[in-house]
Amino acid sequence: MNELGRALRAWRERTDPATAGLARTTPGRTPGLRREELAVAAGISVEYVVRLEQGRMATPSAQVCLSLARALQLTDDERAHLMRLAGHPVVHRRVPQLIPHSVHRILERLDAQPLSVFDATWNLLHWNRLFAAAFGDPEQIPTERRNLLLMQFGNDHDRSRIRLADQAAFETSLVADLRSASGRYPDDPELAALLARLNTLPRFADLWSSGSVAEHRSGRKTVLHPEVGEIELDSDTLTTDGAHLHIVIYTPRPHTDARNKLDLLATLGTQRFSTPSP
Template sequence: MNAAELAGFLRTRRARVQPMDVGLEEIGRRQTCGLRREEVAGRAGVSLDYYTRLEQGRRLRPSRQVVVALARALKLSDDECNYMLGLVGEVPLPTPSTPKVHAGALRLLDQLDDIPAMVLNSRYDILAWNRMATALVGDLERIPEGERNTLRWLFSGPAREVSPHDHAQLGRSCVADLRTTGRYPEDPGVRQLVHELSQESAEFAALWASHEIGINRTMTKRMVHPLAGFLELNCELLAIPESSQRLMFYTATPGTATHRALRSLRETVEESFNC
């Protein structure tokens, strides 16, 4: 909790907001630049004394609900609200969820012609993929849209892409990541996925009940491909700016058997595409 930084931030943002910006009438001459403390406190639903102590840098720790209320009262952007949440040790607001794939991510998929890559949303639905991803995991076009979910494959499907050795670690990290997004239980799609997987998989239910938190950024996946044989892949997850979506791509250490196998898969893809 950084009380001094929060105090300074609140003071500068309060001075920035004019009464007319929040629907208040300017009656007479105001001694205060921007809103008065009592006006901010009233709009946020907190006492004047409590808000005053926050601006004075007292070592209070406002709840997430209070921080969000203050952000609304001060007409802050999501980035500014997330900054305040970080100052008090809270996770940021979840980014808006949209089924539309980010245009920049689609362009990047097209350019990654030698790396298997796909776009996932916050609940691990596969939204888009390139040809190398098809060569690696199979023809995703033949899978119904509602079933293109890597968590479903991991916990309630064959999950053939993951070896038993990696399954437990991968499942644990993915469930912790799903909870960390902050979309449960507000997001209906995430809530429904958690409910269904909890019913279908005792393993998922136990992991979810453990309340572990952690962002998935990188992992190792081992699999046996029908054409390329045994593969040991580095799986990277990169957040797509201003989106709840992420780019997931698979690479291999240069000079390894897996690296050579991926190059062979690429040649197979190119031959199929040119036919």
């Protein structure tokens, strides 16, 4: 079974026959759609579905992929992932890690907020002084560990914590975003190595097996700062076209004292991280 086959099977097994417009007269032995039901809904043969899932089929046409996407009720992100797995779009070999000058100019205008920039696989590439002052200086973390998923699932956290009620949604969103990147950059050896490391972590492996594909867009965090106490923050993720960089901007949560604490940290951060004048 190849990656396309695994994705199709995961999507099939999660699809509710009732919402797909298929009525069953007998209980299903397995969750989701049977192969026969998917074949009917997509207008293809059962044998074709079997060969696709087992990785024994040549690349399916774009038309077949779209029919499968409709039958499986895939999201826009998942449909794009299916097309990439089937080999239709042009894919890049390596995950870009260069931050363009145009993005740096945008970051300068957002410097009043803690912010960070990650590549498509959530490796930390850039951060500002307020981010370091709030979350801790990433320079203290070895470069190979500066990956958000490794820190989250390896329990190697920064000063921040996520409410238990928000943690499941946050982790599911991150894993779904990484799967999208894996379809976009299927030949990147560093991404393959990252996935091998992450799949040794049970919580990640369980989420990865679900086959979800999406983009991570927002979250909530509480920074436990040793000097100013708890800082309640919302995070929003902006994703650039092309390089698919993630720009994460943290803003004070409304009706909290987070803005005052960030302003205080901006002063402390300036004192700690300033460099002598030439």
